Structure formats: C-alpha cells, structure tokens
Amino acid sequence: MKVRLGLVGVLAAGLALAMSGCLGQWFRPRPTLIIGDPVISGGTGTVLISVANMPEGGLASIAVETDGMTYDQAKIKDVTITGKSGFVVLASEFDDATGKGRFVLANPTGGCEGGMIAQLDFVVQGDVTSADFAFAEEHIDLGSAADRLVTDWELAVGTPYYAR
Amino acid sequence: MRATLAAMLALALTSVPAWGTWFSGTWEGELTLVPSLEFSSFLTLSYAWGGLELRSASELHPVGFIWQEFGLVGAWQGIGLQADLLFGPSTVDYLYGQLILTARVAGLEVELYTAQLSDAVLGGPAKGSAIRVAGNVGGIGFVNVLELGARIEDEEFPGITIYHSATGLSRHYVTNPMVAGAGSTGDKLTLTGLSLCCVEDVKAVFYLAKTGFSYFKVELSGIDFEISPVLTFDIEVVFQVQTKSLVLTPRVNLGKQGCIDLYAAVVTGMAPGELSGLEVYGLGFGCELGAMSLKGLAVLDTGKYAITTEEYGSVIEAVSEAVEQGHEYYPDYWELISIMVEGPACCGEIYSFLANAYFEEGPGKLFGWGMTYLKLVVPLSSKVKLAGEIKVTATGLEKLALGFSLNW
Numbered sequence: 001m002k003v004r005l006g007l008v009g010v011l012a013a014g015l016a017l018a019m020s021g022c023l024g025q026w027f028r029p030r031p032t033l034i035i036g037d038p039v040i041s042g043g044t045g046t047v048l049i050s051v052a053n054m055p056e057g058g059l060a061s062i063a064v065e066t067d068g069m070t071y072d073q074a075k076i077k078d079v080t081i082t083g084k085s086g087f088v089v090l091a092s093e094f095d096d097a098t099g100k101g102r103f104v105l106a107n108p109t110g111g112c113e114g115g116m117i118a119q120l121d122f123v124v125q126g127d128v129t130s131a132d133f134a135f136a137e138e139h140i141d142l143g144s145a146a147d148r149l150v151t152d153w154e155l156a157v158g159t160p161y162y163a164r
Numbered sequence: 165m166r167a168t169l170a171a172m173l174a175l176a177l178t179s180v181p182a183w184g185t186w187f188s189g190t191w192e193g194e195l196t197l198v199p200s201l202e203f204s205s206f207l208t209l210s211y212a213w214g215g216l217e218l219r220s221a222s223e224l225h226p227v228g229f230i231w232q233e234f235g236l237v238g239a240w241q242g243i244g245l246q247a248d249l250l251f252g253p254s255t256v257d258y259l260y261g262q263l264i265l266t267a268r269v270a271g272l273e274v275e276l277y278t279a280q281l282s283d284a285v286l287g288g289p290a291k292g293s294a295i296r297v298a299g300n301v302g303g304i305g306f307v308n309v310l311e312l313g314a315r316i317e318d319e320e321f322p323g324i325t326i327y328h329s330a331t332g333l334s335r336h337y338v339t340n341p342m343v344a345g346a347g348s349t350g351d352k353l354t355l356t357g358l359s360l361c362c363v364e365d366v367k368a369v370f371y372l373a374k375t376g377f378s379y380f381k382v383e384l385s386g387i388d389f390e391i392s393p394v395l396t397f398d399i400e401v402v403f404q405v406q407t408k409s410l411v412l413t414p415r416v417n418l419g420k421q422g423c424i425d426l427y428a429a430v431v432t433g434m435a436p437g438e439l440s441g442l443e444v445y446g447l448g449f450g451c452e453l454g455a456m457s458l459k460g461l462a463v464l465d466t467g468k469y470a471i472t473t474e475e476y477g478s479v480i481e482a483v484s485e486a487v488e489q490g491h492e493y494y495p496d497y498w499e500l501i502s503i504m505v506e507g508p509a510c511c512g513e514i515y516s517f518l519a520n521a522y523f524e525e526g527p528g529k530l531f532g533w534g535m536t537y538l539k540l541v542v543p544l545s546s547k548v549k550l551a552g553e554i555k556v557t558a559t560g561l562e563k564l565a566l567g568f569s570l571n572w
Contacts, residue, residue, distance in 0.1 A: 025344070025345060025346040026289075026290040026291075026292070026313065026341065026342055026343060026344055026345075027344065028342075028344055029286065029287055032286060034286070034329050036329040036330040036331075036332075037329070037330040038330075039226070039227050039330055039331060041199070041200040041202060041226060042199065042200030042201070043200075044199070044200070048329060048330065048331070048332055050327065050329055050332075052286055052287060053287065085487045086483055086484065086487040108467075109468070109483050109484040109487065110484050110487070112487070114325075114327075115327070115490075116327075116332050156286060159286050159329055160252060160254070160255050160257075160284070160328065160329060160330070161252055161255075161257075161259060161284060161285040161286065161326055161327065161328060161329065162285060162286035162287055162326075162327050162329055163260075163281060163285050163286065163287035163288065163324055163325065163326045163327070163342065164287075164324070164325050164327065
C-alpha cells in the first residue's frame with residue numbers, strides 16, 4: 001500500500017514537473033474568418049463560413065460588401081445563404097451575371113467566439129473547388145458582441161480543422 | 165487455389181464467434197437517397213485485454229474520411245487510465261492527444277490531465293496539463309485544479325471542440341491546452357456544502373491566474389424567500405481586483421398540471437432589481453396511450469426560443485443556450501405534434517416509429533403545416549437494426565435515407 005502510494009505520488013509529481021518544464025507558451029491566434037472547402041453533392045454544393053478566436057464576446061455581425069465575395073459564375077449559380085448558430089440573414093444579393101455576392105448577417109442572441117455562422121448553397125455546373133470562390137478582407141467588416149468592429153483579423157481559406 | 169480460398173473463408177467465418185469474444189464494436193451507416201446519393205458511416209471497434217480496452221472510431225462522410233480516433237481505457241494497479249488520439253485521415257494529420265490518469269490517494273481523488281493540440285489545427289500548436297484533487301472534509305467538498313498550461317471542463321469551462329471546417333463535424337474533449345502562458349497558469353479552488361447563517365449549501369470559488377488573484381465567487385442557489393411558491397432566486401457575489409458584483413437571478417417553476425407543461429421565465433425590468441412580469445414562452449403536453457406516446461410543443465416567443473431537432477430531444481430551448489451547447493434547432497417552426505409508437509419485435513428487441521409534424525408561422529399549407537419527419541427502426545436480430553427516415557416539407561421531399569446499425 002505504501003509502495004503504491006509512493007509510486008503514484010512520484011509518478012504524478014514527476015509527470016507534472018516534466019510537463020511544466022516541457023511546456024511551450026501558447027499564444028492566442030488572431031481572430032479568424034474561415035471559409036470551408038466546397039462540399040459537392042450531386043448537382044448542388046455547400047460552403048460553410050465559420051469563425052475562430054473572436055474577441056469581446058464573440059462575433060455578432062458580419063457585412064460583406066460589393067467585391068467582398070466573387071465566384072466563378074460559369075460553374076456556380078443560384079447562390080443562397082443561410083445563417084447558423086443564431087445568425088440571421090439581414091440582406092443578401094448574389095449576381096450570377098457578374099459572379100459577385102454581398103450579404104449582411106447578425107446574431108440577435110449573442111456573440112460567437114468560434115463555430116459555424118453561415119452556409120452558402122449553390123447549383124453546380126462543372127468541377128467546383130475552393131479556387132472558384134474568393135473573399136476579399138478589405139471589403140468585409142466584422143462586429144463583436146461589444147458593438148465594436150473586430151480589428152486585426154485574418155481570412156483563412158481551405159483550413160481543414162480549427163479548435164474552440 | 166479456389167479450394168484454399170474456400171477453406172480460408174470457411175475458417176474465417178467459423179472463427180467469427182471466437183473473435184467476437186475478443187473484439188466488440190458497433191457500425192452505424194446511413195445511405196441517403198434524396199437529395200442526392202450519399203453514404204456516411206461510423207465504426208467503433210473495441211478490444212479488451214486484461215483490465216484495458218483499446219478502441220478505434222472511424223467516421224466516414226460523403227466528403228471523405230473525416231475522423232480516426234484511437235482510445236485506451238482501463239485501470240492498472242489502482243490507477244485509472246484514459247488516452248485519446250485523434251487523426252484527420254483526409255489530410256493525413258495528427259490533430260489532438262489527451263491522457264488522463266486517476267487514482268485514489270489517502271481518501272482523495274487525484275487526477276492528472278495532459279493534452280496536446282497539433283499545428284494542423286487552427287489554434288495550435290498547444291500543450292499543457294492540469295492536476296485535479298477532490299475530496300471531502302467534515303461534510304465540505306473541495307476540488308482544487310492546478311493548471312499547467314491547460315484547463316479542464318467544468319461548469320464554467322467547456323473543454324475543447326475540434327471542428328472540420330468543410331462539413332461542420334466536430335469532436336469534443338475535456339482537456340483544453342489552448343491556455344496562454346508557460347508553467348503554472350492558474351489555480352481554481354471550489355468549496356461546496358458550506359453553511360452561512362440560515363443558508364445551507366453555499367458554493368465558493370477562488371481562482372488564481374498566472375498574474376495573481378483573479379476572482380472570488382460565492383453562489384447561493386434556489387433561495388426561497390417565500391414570496392411565491394413558484395419563485396426562487398439564485399444569488400452570485402463576485403469579488404474581483406477592482407470590482408465587486410452581485411447578481412440576483414429569479415427563477416420560476418410552475419410545475420406540471422397533469423399532462424400539460426407551462427414554460428415560463430421571469431421578465432426583469434430596466435431598473436436594477438426590477439421584476440416586471442412573467443413571460444409564458446411555451447406550452448407542452450404529453451401522455452401515453454397504450455403503446456403510443458403523444459407529445460405536443462408550442463413556442464410562444466419564437467424570437468428567443470425554438471424547438472430542438474429530433475437528435476437533440478425535440479424540446480423547447482432558449483436559442484442562446486442551444487447555440488452555446490451546440491444543439492441544432494428549427495428556427496422556422498413554432499409548433500410540434502409528435503407520435504411515437506414502440507412495440508415488441510424480433511429477438512427480444514423493440515421496434516419504434518416516430519412521426520413529427522411541424523407548423524410554421526404565417527400563411528402556408530393546411531393549418532400552417534411546414535414539415536413532416538418520419539423515422540422507423542426495425543430490429544432484424546439482437547445485433548442488427550434497420551432504419552428508414554423521411555423528411556417532407558412544403559417544397560417536396562427533402563430527405564430519404566436508409567440506415568443500419570450492427571453491434572457485436
């Protein structure tokens with residue numbers, strides 16, 4: 001019994017010291033807007049829009065203005081957007097003639113620090129990849145739950161995994 | 165050659181019962197026919213040896229092979245062990261690893277949590293540990309968590325969730341190594357069962373961050389001031405370095421009148437401490453009629469409340485709470501009528517049939533009907549079940565799927 005207690009104590013202390021000694025410092029990443037890879041199913045496709053590390057209570061609004069989103073109109077048509085995780089679509093416009101889209105979403109119940117916020121659905125004509133969608137940071141505004149613009153954020157396209 | 169293959173196949177088939185005594189597992193799959201042909205699968209294999217169990221879980225999605233998880237659970241010499249490794253096969257990446265050791269020492273529960281998040285996950289790389297000690301002294305419970313670059317899931321902290329960005333699929337673990345700072349990053353002491361004058365079961369939480377004192381919190385729950393038989397209060401007092409706050413949260417419990425539930429919440433006014441009224445945000449009823457269960461839900465405040473999907477129990481939940489917990493809900497439907505029939509089937513198993521009808525706001529189909537969801541589960545044996553699922557909306561057939569589950 002005493003041997004077991006001693007063994008457990010030494011094991012726990014040793015592991016704790018070893019872990020603390022080996023620990024590297026973690027630095028919080030910048031707030032990130034994540035555009036997922038297109039998922040094609042039959043003649044329709046889906047792109048998920050997510051966020052990670054959003055500050056001040058989380059993301060509460062997003063505005064993508066003209067030239068904020070473009071797509072290959074030869075392959076992608078009839079684009080629609082749906083809010084997720086409490087986000088509501090306030091306005092949206094997708095022009096298949098020019099291949100440009102813009103939309104505004106808001107979350108009336110709170111902020112989202114990390115997770116999915118919207119879903120784009122579209123009709124597919126041809127082989128669609130993530131290169132057929134383009135988002136421009138300079139034409140996108142993010143608002144936090146503290147009613148302030150999120151600054152110093154970055155856009156991630158094709159990031160396969162993220163953590164919250 | 166053919167004789168050899170036939171002999172090998174016969175040997176393999178006849179030895180399955182023997183393998184079944186070593187290996188166990190479940191395999192759940194779903195073939196979706198509408199809106200498009202897709203197949204997804206979740207396979208779990210377990211191998212028990214001595215006091216240890218090795219587990220493998222694989223999740224396939226129409227997009228590809230999303231998750232491969234290995235787990236080890238068991239005990240050795242009185243020390244509990246749980247290890248988890250997560251891989252992303254589609255990108256051939258190691259994603260996350262977790263090790264939990266538990267032991268009982270001198271009447272105390274001692275637990276060591278350590279985790280690592282790889283740089284293949286946005287948010288990584290990160291690694292850290294935490295040591296949790298819990299016990300009871302004179303009727304007062306205590307839990308102390310020493311954080312060494314990691315935090316573990318509790319009432320205030322949600323752990324870590326890793327998402328696949330293309331599909332939204334996720335895996336959740338209790339140890340989160342995404343904690344800023346090196347070495348000792350914090351210490352949290354929680355005391356429960358305290359008494360203070362006329363109040364019993366007081367909870368106190370003391371948290372020391374890497375930079376020093378962070379907060380001291382005292383919680384009193386379910387305080388009944390005998391103002392009303394249905395009204396109780398939760399009181400929370402928080403001391404921080406430069407501030408002190410007192411939060412009084414009123415809660416109402418109207419109970420259940422026979423088979424009818426009334427969902428209500430207290431409405432607070434603009435002035436601090438003002439209780440301006442009572443909001444009835446939902447109505448529900450349920451009863452058993454022989455082998456059939458009948459259930460109805462109506463959401464009266466669709467701005468703040470919604471009905472969760474079948475996967476999350478078809479209950480009325482605050483939208484903010486559903487989003488925080490990751491529960492899917494129907495934002496467009498305010499009413500549900502549900503019928504569930506269960507009965508004996510083959511081999512001592514039970515079949516089930518679920519029919520849900522949802523109704524939406526505004527003019528539409530008959531009575532404002534919005535969607536019908538049907539699901540039938542039929543056991544073929546004690547180890548095999550088949551399922552069929554249909555979802556029909558006002559625009560037509562939205563989903564038609566066949567599923568199966570095997571366990572051995």
